[in-house]
Amino acid sequence: MKSKNEIQQICDILRKAYPDVKTQLLHRNPFELLISTILSAQCTDRQVNGVTPALFRVYPTPDALARAPIKKIEALIRPTGFFHNKARNIRACAAALVDRYGGVVPHGIEELVALPGVGRKTANVVRSAAFGQAAVVVDTHVKRISRRLGLTRHEDPVKIEFDLMAKVPEAEWNDLGLRMIYFGRETCRARKPDCPNCPLFDLCDYPEKTA
DNA sequence: ATCCCGAGGG
DNA sequence: CCCTCTGGAT
Numbered sequence: 001m002k003s004k005n006e007i008q009q010i011c012d013i014l015r016k017a018y019p020d021v022k023t024q025l026l027h028r029n030p031f032e033l034l035i036s037t038i039l040s041a042q043c044t045d046r047q048v049n050g051v052t053p054a055l056f057r058v059y060p061t062p063d064a065l066a067r068a069p070i071k072k073i074e075a076l077i078r079p080t081g082f083f084h085n086k087a088r089n090i091r092a093c094a095a096a097l098v099d100r101y102g103g104v105v106p107h108g109i110e111e112l113v114a115l116p117g118v119g120r121k122t123a124n125v126v127r128s129a130a131f132g133q134a135a136v137v138v139d140t141h142v143k144r145i146s147r148r149l150g151l152t153r154h155e156d157p158v159k160i161e162f163d164l165m166a167k168v169p170e171a172e173w174n175d176l177g178l179r180m181i182y183f184g185r186e187t188c189r190a191r192k193p194d195c196p197n198c199p200l201f202d203l204c205d206y207p208e209k210t211a
Numbered sequence: 212a213t214c215c216c217g218a219g220g221g
Numbered sequence: 222c223c224c225t226c227t228g229g230a231t
Contacts, residue, residue: 042217043228078228085227
């Protein structure tokens, strides 16, 4: 396991590598961030960024999206994959925003997770990136990295989330998950981790790491 | 040809 | 727990 000092070093190195992860997201309004986060499941940023400008031009508000024909939504988001599920989910999500919250994205984890298409990962991205709340985002990148680094032994994402909150200083929570996601895509990849170029190599417990 | 890996549903 | 949904990367 990791000492307090090692954990702080990990946070510092990740901050240096990904200084502005959140500012890229903060300029978006919460509705757009929520919908684009739902769309980002299982696909690259490029795929999502390719469809969201047109999507939000045509359907700029929860009310507009809630009334959209499902086929129109599907046509707009097709390149992101799983487009049947995602189209149904984002429309139902928009409708729930209108019905339950007057078209305003709620701040609470319980309210967010209760929205169609929104799980804990998406909810925590919105909480941390749109509302600046202290939340640790845990997706499979974070899970994999946390286990490789030796920050947790858990497998369950919720246990990992609480484990990280217990070990990492609260000031770091908000950016940690987002930074790990970028780090996980570029360096600490699932299939072929780029250990030779990894800034965390010396702090990592991953047994199969390659020099 | 197989893996990626979020959310919902069985 | 298990499976399914899609396009892209490898």
